[in-house]
Amino acid sequence: xxxxxxxxxxxxxxxxxxxxxxxxxxxxxxxxxxxxxxxxxxxxxxxxxxxxxxxxxxxxxxxxxxxxxxxxxxxxxxxxxxxxxxxxxxxxxxxxxxxxxxxxxxxxxxxxxxxxxxxxxxxxxxxxxxxxxxxxxxxxxxxxxxxxxxxxxxxxxxxxxxxxxxxxxxxxxxxxxxxxxxxxxxxxxxxxxx
Amino acid sequence: xxxxxxxxxxxxxxxxxxxxxxxxxxxxxxxxxxxxxxxxxxxxxxxxxxxxxxxxxxxxxxxxxxxxxxxxxxxxxxxxxxxxxxxxxxxxxxxxxxxxxxxxxxxxxxxxxxxxxxxxxxxxxxxxxxxxxxxxxxxxxxxxxxxxxxxxxxxxxxxxxxxxxxxxxxxxxxxxxxxxxxxxxxxxxxxxxxxxxxxxxxxxxxxxxxxxxxxxxxxxxxxxxxxxxxxxxxxxxxxxxxxxxxxxxxxxxxxxxxxxxxxxxxxxxxxxxxxxxxxxxxxxxxxxxxxxxxxxxxxxxxxxxxxxxxxxxxxxxxxxxxxxxxxxxxxxxxxxxxxxxxxxxxxxxxxxxxxxxxxxxxxxxxxxxxxxxxxxxxxxxxxxxxxxxxxxxxxxxxxxxxxxxxxxxxxxxxxxxxxxxxxxxxxxxxxxxxxxxxxxxxxxxxxxxxxxxxxxxxxxxxxxxxxxxxxxxxxxxxxxxxxxxxxxxxxxxxxxxxxxxxxxxxxxxxxxxxxxxxxxxxxxxxxxxxxxxxxx
Numbered sequence: 001x002x003x004x005x006x007x008x009x010x011x012x013x014x015x016x017x018x019x020x021x022x023x024x025x026x027x028x029x030x031x032x033x034x035x036x037x038x039x040x041x042x043x044x045x046x047x048x049x050x051x052x053x054x055x056x057x058x059x060x061x062x063x064x065x066x067x068x069x070x071x072x073x074x075x076x077x078x079x080x081x082x083x084x085x086x087x088x089x090x091x092x093x094x095x096x097x098x099x100x101x102x103x104x105x106x107x108x109x110x111x112x113x114x115x116x117x118x119x120x121x122x123x124x125x126x127x128x129x130x131x132x133x134x135x136x137x138x139x140x141x142x143x144x145x146x147x148x149x150x151x152x153x154x155x156x157x158x159x160x161x162x163x164x165x166x167x168x169x170x171x172x173x174x175x176x177x178x179x180x181x182x183x184x185x186x187x188x189x190x191x192x193x194x
Numbered sequence: 195x196x197x198x199x200x201x202x203x204x205x206x207x208x209x210x211x212x213x214x215x216x217x218x219x220x221x222x223x224x225x226x227x228x229x230x231x232x233x234x235x236x237x238x239x240x241x242x243x244x245x246x247x248x249x250x251x252x253x254x255x256x257x258x259x260x261x262x263x264x265x266x267x268x269x270x271x272x273x274x275x276x277x278x279x280x281x282x283x284x285x286x287x288x289x290x291x292x293x294x295x296x297x298x299x300x301x302x303x304x305x306x307x308x309x310x311x312x313x314x315x316x317x318x319x320x321x322x323x324x325x326x327x328x329x330x331x332x333x334x335x336x337x338x339x340x341x342x343x344x345x346x347x348x349x350x351x352x353x354x355x356x357x358x359x360x361x362x363x364x365x366x367x368x369x370x371x372x373x374x375x376x377x378x379x380x381x382x383x384x385x386x387x388x389x390x391x392x393x394x395x396x397x398x399x400x401x402x403x404x405x406x407x408x409x410x411x412x413x414x415x416x417x418x419x420x421x422x423x424x425x426x427x428x429x430x431x432x433x434x435x436x437x438x439x440x441x442x443x444x445x446x447x448x449x450x451x452x453x454x455x456x457x458x459x460x461x462x463x464x465x466x467x468x469x470x471x472x473x474x475x476x477x478x479x480x481x482x483x484x485x486x487x488x489x490x491x492x493x494x495x496x497x498x499x500x501x502x503x504x505x506x507x508x509x510x511x512x513x514x515x516x517x518x519x520x521x522x523x524x525x526x527x528x529x530x531x532x533x534x535x536x537x538x539x540x541x542x543x544x545x546x547x548x549x550x551x552x553x554x555x556x557x558x559x560x561x562x563x564x565x566x567x568x569x570x571x572x573x574x575x576x577x578x579x580x581x582x583x584x585x586x587x588x589x590x591x592x593x594x595x596x597x598x599x600x601x602x603x604x605x606x607x608x609x610x611x612x613x614x615x616x617x618x619x620x621x622x623x624x625x626x627x628x629x630x631x632x633x634x635x636x637x638x639x640x641x642x643x644x645x646x647x648x649x650x651x652x653x654x655x656x657x658x659x660x661x662x663x664x665x666x667x668x669x670x671x672x673x674x675x676x677x678x679x680x681x682x683x684x685x686x687x688x689x690x691x692x693x694x695x696x697x698x699x700x701x702x703x704x705x706x707x708x709x710x711x712x713x714x715x716x717x718x719x720x721x722x723x724x725x726x727x728x729x730x
Binding site (some may be wrong): 029054098174 | 200201205207214216218219221223224225289
């Protein structure tokens, strides 16, 4: 049976790199998706994933309440995405040591799927960009990543009530933005005609 | 409408890629990932080192030898290659900024000087895109738009520094600003001399100048004041006054003596604009930071530095010192925190958020935060420094102000413990006359607890601009008044809460209620605030 996050984090706090690697393997996909969706690029998402965990390792003395490791990682990821250039500069040397991807036997399907997904993310990000930054964070954490209000509040360092109110306003704004404008049909025709 | 329609797709990180990333992470964990270096400290350290090198090399006569080694050949001779190789850090783990590509060195600029010969400056690129020169200039990451430096050749360790016909004063500089065409030297008498920039192509991609300061410009009233980079239209792109300042400093030390030294004595060095306040160590309560020393200094360009020194080690991310400034020296205006108009503090902590300076402006009795201001910070484990321009605080040059430093806690250690101290760069300036105090204290009462028959601590927070107040506390059991306490007029610290002890009568228990009202020395009364007192 695998130890839970809190146990692994306590071991990490004591300097156990293996426990931290287990945490990485457990949450890598979640954080990878979170970062990729926020920047709209899967490759950049991979680098940001490494940065988030390196930053978490640097902060390993932090005492976390039980069950809050993942929300805390989300909090780091939010700040890493926000301060992307600064974070990349700090870990430039570490990123340079990432092994290059080995050639795939058949990458065609995957590449098409990636491009299609990235296009969908770009559309979602375009909508999201119309919101204030604080509202963007709660939408991505609560709507896209299914985090509870409490965990989102922990990740962002704000009270639960603030998360609720920001999410409410964000939903209202998104509903207004997504209201039909008459141009949707033209988009569909353009897609299918290609 | 639901927002679910906008949720972008998810992807699995391919298993092989996940394994590679995990392996990479495992490798990185065994390397040290130190906290982000303090850029300001590094810049100061580099400046000090550069200045030290500048002073030391002439003293050992190295500068002359280096100068005569350099020929006109564009290929770097062995001596130059060795010079740059010695500046470089080797090995696969070396930071690109520390790697100087000695083989790519080339002549940056050269001049011919009577009684001296040919003076050549070589430059070599760094792996990070910057460059270093044989004159001691280094911009390893291309971060400095324009920099100048001073070099005095002639006197060495075996000869006393004296005016000597062999002494030559050189200024050299470099700029990375594209579009820069020349350098204008401004002198004390207002005259300007224009120098051509020599642009060195990639990978160095920077402009250089080398200039010999002739002896007539060693005299008082004719010395250089600043070097400015200009474009083809004469627009100033960047300015450096430090190198000219170093020259004036070196004259005070006996180098490059002016011929009119006896006629016009050099002006005395300006008195450092500095003021300090010492607070006793060990007077902090609980976990509050123990402030021991506050220093206010004023640098060039009217930048104010507030340094707060602590007895204990400072955790930048969790807690930090604060400095509150009363710019108009009037405790009756601004916030209720001794009338301070501004507060500089750190915000951060948790979730890997870096601590960052926040400038708070007075907003009613309280402050309103304003992030990402032009405030800067630095310091070490036992001290924190806030730097901010006078203009941001609305202070005129030379204008004094009151200030207080402390920590963020329920019962913080302040310096001074009560009230503020004065920073007045121009001595003799009287403080503004205060009118009658018409502002009542601000008060908050907090729910408190006590044990039956024991002592209850009644918590409240009093904010009074002039810093002294007395309180009337009434304790009720239902509608029955149990006790009225009048505290004497005393100093109150608006940055922390206050406690008043009350011995509970035997037999009294349950939830009591108490009210607090505060009166300042002028008789202004606060609102009456109430809170619960739970007696177990």
